[in-house]
Amino acid sequence: MTIHKGRGFACINYPIGMNLGGDPSQALVHSTPDGKFMVALSSIDLGQGMKSVTRQIASETLGVPVEDVYVDTADSDTGPHCMGSFASRGTHRVGNAVIRAAAEARKQMMEAAAEELEVNATDLDTDGAGNIHVKGAPSKSITIAETAIAAQFKQGRTLSGRGIFLIPPSEADPETGDMTPVTCFAHAALVVDLEVDDETGEVTVNHINSAYEVGRALNPKLVEQQLIGGAWMGVSHALYETTEPNYPARDHGPEDFNTYLQPGPGQIVPHDIAVLERPAEDAPYGGKGPGEMCANPVLPAVANAIYNAVGVRCDYLPITPEKVLRGIREQGGARPQAVRA
Amino acid sequence: MSSIEFRKDLFADERDDNLKEIGKPTIRQDILGHVTGRTPYYDDHLFDGLLHMRAVRSPHHHAQIRSIDTSVAEQMPGVRRVATAKDVPHNLNTLLSLINFGRDDEPLCAHDKVRYMGETVAWVIADTERQARDACAKVRVDYNVLPHVLDVEEALTPNAPVVNEIYPNNTFDYHEKYDHQKLRFGDVNAAFARADHVIEAEYQMSPIEQAPIETCGAIAAPEINDRFVCYTNTQALFFSLGTTAKLLNVASSRLHFIGGTAGGGFGGKVDSIVEPTAVLGAMLTGRPVKFAWDRYEEMQVGAPRGGERWRLKDGVMSDGTVIAREFTGFFDSGAYMRLSPYAIIKGTGHLPGPYSIPNVASNVYCCITNRTPATAMRGFGITAVDFAIECQMDKVAEAVGMNPVELRILNAYRDGDMKAHRRKAKNTALIECCQVAAAKADWAISRQAAQQSSLTPMPERQNIPETVTDTEGLIGERRQGRVASTSPSTQSNGRVPAGTHREAIGGAPVQNPDMQIDADRIGHKMGSSPTQIPAAATKAAAPTAPPAAPSVPAAAPPVAPVAPPPAATVPTPPQPAAPYSPSAPFSRGTKRPGSSPFTSGFRRR
Numbered sequence: 036m037t038i039h040k041g042r043g044f045a046c047i048n049y050p051i052g053m054n055l056g057g058d059p060s061q062a063l064v065h066s067t068p069d070g071k072f073m074v075a076l077s078s079i080d081l082g083q084g085m086k087s088v089t090r091q092i093a094s095e096t097l098g099v100p101v102e103d104v105y106v107d108t109a110d111s112d113t114g115p116h117c118m119g120s121f122a123s124r125g126t127h128r129v130g131n132a133v134i135r136a137a138a139e140a141r142k143q144m145m146e147a148a149a150e151e152l153e154v155n156a157t158d159l160d161t162d163g164a165g166n167i168h169v170k171g172a173p174s175k176s177i178t179i180a181e182t183a184i185a186a187q188f189k190q191g192r193t194l195s196g197r198g199i200f201l202i203p204p205s206e207a208d209p210e211t212g213d214m215t216p217v218t219c220f221a222h223a224a225l226v227v228d229l230e231v232d233d234e235t236g237e238v239t240v241n242h243i244n245s246a247y248e249v250g251r252a253l254n255p256k257l258v259e260q261q262l263i264g265g266a267w268m269g270v271s272h273a274l275y276e277t278t279e280p281n282y283p284a285r286d287h288g289p290e291d292f293n294t295y296l297q298p299g300p301g302q303i304v305p306h307d308i309a310v311l312e313r314p315a316e317d318a319p320y321g322g323k324g325p326g327e328m329c330a331n332p333v334l335p336a337v338a339n340a341i342y343n344a345v346g347v348r349c350d351y352l353p354i355t356p357e358k359v360l361r362g363i364r365e366q367g368g369a370r371p372q373a374v375r376a
Numbered sequence: 377m378s379s380i381e382f383r384k385d386l387f388a389d390e391r392d393d394n395l396k397e398i399g400k401p402t403i404r405q406d407i408l409g410h411v412t413g414r415t416p417y418y419d420d421h422l423f424d425g426l427l428h429m430r431a432v433r434s435p436h437h438h439a440q441i442r443s444i445d446t447s448v449a450e451q452m453p454g455v456r457r458v459a460t461a462k463d464v465p466h467n468l469n470t471l472l473s474l475i476n477f478g479r480d481d482e483p484l485c486a487h488d489k490v491r492y493m494g495e496t497v498a499w500v501i502a503d504t505e506r507q508a509r510d511a512c513a514k515v516r517v518d519y520n521v522l523p524h525v526l527d528v529e530e531a532l533t534p535n536a537p538v539v540n541e542i543y544p545n546n547t548f549d550y551h552e553k554y555d556h557q558k559l560r561f562g563d564v565n566a567a568f569a570r571a572d573h574v575i576e577a578e579y580q581m582s583p584i585e586q587a588p589i590e591t592c593g594a595i596a597a598p599e600i601n602d603r604f605v606c607y608t609n610t611q612a613l614f615f616s617l618g619t620t621a622k623l624l625n626v627a628s629s630r631l632h633f634i635g636g637t638a639g640g641g642f643g644g645k646v647d648s649i650v651e652p653t654a655v656l657g658a659m660l661t662g663r664p665v666k667f668a669w670d671r672y673e674e675m676q677v678g679a680p681r682g683g684e685r686w687r688l689k690d691g692v693m694s695d696g697t698v699i700a701r702e703f704t705g706f707f708d709s710g711a712y713m714r715l716s717p718y719a720i721i722k723g724t725g726h727l728p729g730p731y732s733i734p735n736v737a738s739n740v741y742c743c744i745t746n747r748t749p750a751t752a753m754r755g756f757g758i759t760a761v762d763f764a765i766e767c768q769m770d771k772v773a774e775a776v777g778m779n780p781v782e783l784r785i786l787n788a789y790r791d792g793d794m795k796a797h798r799r800k801a802k803n804t805a806l807i808e809c810c811q812v813a814a815a816k817a818d819w820a821i822s823r824q825a826a827q828q829s830s831l832t833p834m835p836e837r838q839n840i841p842e843t844v845t846d847t848e849g850l851i852g853e854r855r856q857g858r859v860a861s862t863s864p865s866t867q868s869n870g871r872v873p874a875g876t877h878r879e880a881i882g883g884a885p886v887q888n889p890d891m892q893i894d895a896d897r898i899g900h901k902m903g904s905s906p907t908q909i910p911a912a913a914t915k916a917a918a919p920t921a922p923p924a925a926p927s928v929p930a931a932a933p934p935v936a937p938v939a940p941p942p943a944a945t946v947p948t949p950p951q952p953a954a955p956y957s958p959s960a961p962f963s964r965g966t967k968r969p970g971s972s973p974f975t976s977g978f979r980r981r
Contacts, residue, residue: 044780044819045766046788046810048730049758054722056881057475077613080406081641087404095397096893106405109613109636119612121646121752122722131883135891142890163396198891204475205881207721209551210845211872212559212738213798215881216725224784224809226817246812248805251391251899252382256401259380268754277582278680283526283708285437285493285747290672295585308380309812313387313805314900317883320398321391321900327754334759335766339780342770350767351580375780375819 036234041344042375045336046224049328050217051318053122057204060128061115062136064093066194070165070183072097072140074106077114078129083326084257085125089133091254092319096137097144098161099179115199123327126253127219130319131200139196147186147194148177219315221323222248225266227336231344233369236360238341240270240304243333248311250323258310261325266306269333271297277353346370386808392899406637417637418607421595423664427456429657430508430667432498432515433677434490437524437746438537441489444498445516452500452514454507457660459499461487464656465625471648471714474618481542482712482749484623484652489522491539491711492748494677501657501665524746528685528706531743534857539711539744545855548709548717548742554849555741557724558864559703561796562735562841564691565866567700571691573775578687579764583680583708586753590639592647592678593668596654603630604655609638611645619648620655631655643752647679647714682716682750683708684760687863688768691735696778696786701728703738704863705761710749717742719757725797726758729765730806731787732837736796737864739849781814782825790830793837798877800838804830840875844868 052058063075074093080086086106094101108114117129141161148167149156152175160170161179168176186192207214225245231238243266252258275296280287289295314321338349346369347362363369384393393399409415446458461467461483468480485496498515502508525536531546532555538544547555568574594608604626610616613635621628638645650667657665669678684707691700705723709716720740728736755762769787773780788806795801807830814821846865853859886892 042817042819043770044784044814045762045769046730046784046806046813047762047766048726048789048804048806049755050722050726054718054725054757077636079611079613079636079638079641081611081638081645084404086406087402090405091397091400091402095395095899096897098396101397101400101402109634111613111617111631111633114613116614117612119610119615119646120641121611121643122756134893135886138893139888139890196891199884199887201884203881203884205878206551207557207724207797208878209553210558210560210870211798211843211876212557212561212724212796213876213878214721214725215799215878216722216797218882219803220730222730222805222809224806224813226813226819228817244813244817246383246809246816248809250803251399253398254402255380255382255399257404262380263378265754272584272759276584276587278585278675279583279683282580282582282683283528283745283747285526288676289585290675292587292671295587295675297587306378307816308378309816310380310382311386311805311808311812312382312384312391313803313808314391315803316900320395320898322398327756328758331755331759331762332766334763335770338763338767339770348577348767348771350577350764352582352763353584 036232037369039231039233039344039369039371041229041231041340043227043336043338043340043343045332045339047328047332048220048222049123049331051219051221051323052124052127052202052217053118054216055205055207055214056202058118058124058128059199059201060117060132062129062132062198063115064136064140064196066140066183068183068187070180071103071105072099074104074133075114076106076108076129077111077117078108078125079120081120083125083261084254085120087257088126088253089129092130092133093137095320096134097141098163100163100165103165123324126322126324127318128200130322132198134198134319135200136196136198140194143192143194144179144182147190147192148182150190151177151182151185218317219250219323221250221325221328223328223332225332225336227333227340229337229340229344231341231359233345233363236356236363238274238354238359240337243304243306245306246309246311247325247329248313249325250315250318251312251321252310253320253322258325262308262329263306265329266333267298267303269330270304270337272330273334273337273352274354343372343375346372383812390901392901395899398899415637417590417639418593418595418609418635421607423597425663427501427503427657427661427663427665428505428508429499429501429653429665430505430512431496432500432512434486434493434495434497436490436519436521437493438522439490439519440522441486441497442518442520446498448516449500449511449514452507452511454503455500455511456503457501458515459501459656459660461485463660464623466623469619469623471619472718474615477718478713479542481540492746494748499653501661526745526747528708528743528745531745532741532854532862534855539746543744545852546744548713549851553851555851555854556739556849557720559724559727559736559738559796560843560845563844564700564702564735564737564864567735568691571699572694573692574689575692575768575771575775576689577768577771578685579767581684581760581763583683583750585675585680586642586644588640588642588644591669591671591674592645592650593666594650594654595664595666596658597664598658598662599632603632604658605632605634606651606655608633608635608651609645610635610648610651611638611641615646616648616651620652623652624656624659642754643756644678646752677748679714679749679751681753682710686761686764688764690768690772692772692776694776696776696783698731698733698772698787700735701733702864703727703740705738705740707740707742708747708750709742709744710747711744712749714749714751716750722757723761726761727796729762730789732789732793734841739862739864741862779821781810781819781821785810785825785828790832790834792833794840798840799880806830840877842874843872845870845872
């Protein structure tokens with residue numbers, strides 16, 4: 036029995052948003068009486084952080100502290116339409132809708148403040164800490180709370196905004212596939228280090244080094260959460276998961292988590308990540324949304340690393356110990372390939 | 377241990393890194409509720425008098441339903457109602473009818489035949505889940521078992537049984553013309569002929585489960601003013617609302633959907649099956665009804681990520697340049713379409729991966745088999761073909777004796793490169809990702825590869841080549857045995873001139889200038905605001921828009937049902953067409969006049 040070390044590489048890009056457009060999302064923003072802001076959506080937080088990212092986008096665009104913004108979703112009676120949380124569209128589509136709604140609300144807020152300060156609205160700026168001041172003269176200022184009270188109880192002005200973002204629908208050409216599939220792409224490259232036991236065919240993934248380009252990390256902690264979780268999912272998909280182990284036959288399908296195999300918490304692979312940020316023109320603050328793409332490069336990198344370790348090409352997923360062992364036996368033993376360093 | 381670093385040094389001149397809230401590790405708004413177990417999920421809305429609904433499921437892959445006998449089940453303890461297909465007002469739908477894509481092909485409850493193991497044939501609504509399960513076991517269905525097909529390529533053969541009569545050729549019909557989606561760019565066969573190496577391989581991805589901790593479920597209840605409230609863990613609130621309105625033939629204004637928090641989704645909560653089922657239960661009984669999948673249903677009946685088979689053929693020069701790449705892909709959609717045909721177009725637009733290859737051809741088939749329908753999952757339409765492409769790149773590197781990272785950098789797309797779907801690449805960063813990942817892993821690459829940049833243009837890659845086309849694979853031809861191969865044809869019968877392309881489509885412009893964020897606040901430094909460029913592109917695109925493109929009137933509700941009732945597309949408050957009459961009058965709960973016993977939400981016991 037020998038443990039063979041192997042190393043594999045893969046890189047990918049990923050299309051952001053629903054293919055060929057036609058998937059609008061809307062947002063409504065309004066101020067409470069004392070200058071806190073509510074963002075009404077119908078978007079779903081799957082755990083990916085939808086509520087938090089839209090909250091940060093709204094506060095950045097409004098120019099108010101994030102603590103003063105609350106995101107309310109998803110009640111079909113109060114939240115405007117959203118196509119849904121899928122196809123990496125949440126950050127891109129909903130984020131853009133929130134920017135537009137918050138921009139309109141900010142415009143009203145600045146005009147209300149201008150009236151109170153008796154200056155031109157274009158001469159005003161926000162400090163992000165709850166104040167509006169004259170550019171270059173921070174002492175001449177008014178709080179956002181005072182602005183909101185004056186607007187709603189003195190001036191008769193609402194501090195609110197509407198936003199929608201839509202890529203209009205288009206079609207693919209039947210003859211050539213000519214199309215505008217999406218408007219921006221995220222990128223990733225990844226190196227997997229693993230070991231293959233040539234007696235059992237078992238694969239142990241030891242380490243991942245990666246680079247993910249996400250446009251902009253709108254919230255670095257949420258990006259980290261997605262990338263760590265996505266890599267786990269990629270390893271699981273590559274080595275363990277199937278609902279039909281004898282596909283295309285349907286027998287022996289797993290029925291619960293005892294028979295549907297996934298790595299446990301102790302098998303989360305140590306993962307050193309570099310995040311690159313090249314903002315996309317039409318994305319909110321350039322952010323592309325890392326959620327969907329982050330598992331994809333792991334699968335081929337694992338397969339390529341197994342080949343590097345024992346010389347067996349596993350082109351059918353999942354790469355079970357049985358497949359690895361059969362491959363090793365068919366070629367008369369492990370054939371380690373060039374060491375990659 | 378793991379680590380994360382943010383390479384702010386890269387693309388630094390394209391970003392404003394001095395934003396106030398964006399880029400900060402702000403703690404999640406909802407995390408306190410999550411970690412203290414106080415966040416309400418759909419299943420926390422336990423109404424007084426809640427009934428439980430369970431489905432009777434097909435034990436066969438493919439069978440005719442001769443008859444259904446519910447008489448014994450109806451007499452079982454606690455049973456309030458047994459429902460079948462005839463109780464569903466509009467029992468035919470396809471998910472993407474909400475965006476005018478595809479034909480209605482899937483019933484909420486099977487009536488003429490079952491097309492996959494686990495398909496719903498009836499429901500039982502009872503006081504407890506146990507009673508509902510027991511009664512389900514007593515529903516007698518007389519089946520005439522039919523031959524089935526489970527393999528995607530077998531489904532395309534002339535002798536394979538017809539799975540779904542709506543698509544009699546066992547494939548989705550693309551553009552009412554072909555049995556597959558084509559991609560043609562340049563001339564792959566001419567390139568294969570002059571390539572130093574031709575490398576072919578087949579890749580297969582097994583179906584997998586989205587595996588959320590919380591299975592799909594919904595609780596529906598009659599609400600005041602003749603409406604129904606539905607608490608759901610859907611990933612797409614208005615998708616589920618619109619689908620429910622269509623299947624149950626009610627005005628969408630009579631539905632009040634509440635969700636927003638899901639215990640994991642990963643794509644498996646888009647299909648909108650539990651919502652119409654629970655609302656149907658509430659309509660039939662006048663009582664709050666819960667319908668949720670157990671773990672078995674989530675794993676074996678709920679839609680998985682579908683199986684995919686891909687065959688790749690690459691033509692490569694000895695210096696590592698890939699000059700041609702051909703794809704033949706098969707998506708296993710299962711018995712119904714749901715989102716698979718759409719994912720194929722997404723996958724087609726993604727080919728040939730993040731590389732500049734001057735000759736690309738692809739045929740991708742959406743195959744119908746007697747299997748649980750497939751649906752979305754993280755990376756839908758892309759994951760399997762990325763697996764194929766990147767395993768293939770490793771084989772190419774081996775064939776030409778190159779460092780696999782250097783091979784990728786050599787072929788990587790860059791800003792301005794023409795992609796196979798005929799749009800220029802922009803905002804690319806593959807080369808930089810390869811360089812950074814290799815450096816982190818101490819994987820040595822040549823000085824030349826380390827000096828490449830996505831920003832350096834490659835003028836010879838920026839043009840659209842003359843393209844050979846073919847008309848092989850017209851709808852129905854294959855099943856008549858008149859098409860021998862599934863791969864892109866080697867017999868071209870047409871040519872598209874070099875440079876031919878449609879206009880790019882960008883985001884719709886703001887309707888009011890106040891909604892436009894100030895240029896100095898957008899956070900990136902590319903000169904133009906995000907909406908100005910797309911606005912111009914949209915105008916240019918308007919005259920060339922294909923006539924078949926779905927025209928959505930601006931005022932129409934975006935979730936208006938496409939098929940009946942046609943009145944629902946009128947942008948006036950929708951009329952409840954054919955009001956639904958519950959079988960039993962609504963009688964339980966508090967009797968206080970003017971108050972609804974079911975609207976308060978949380979536990980009342």
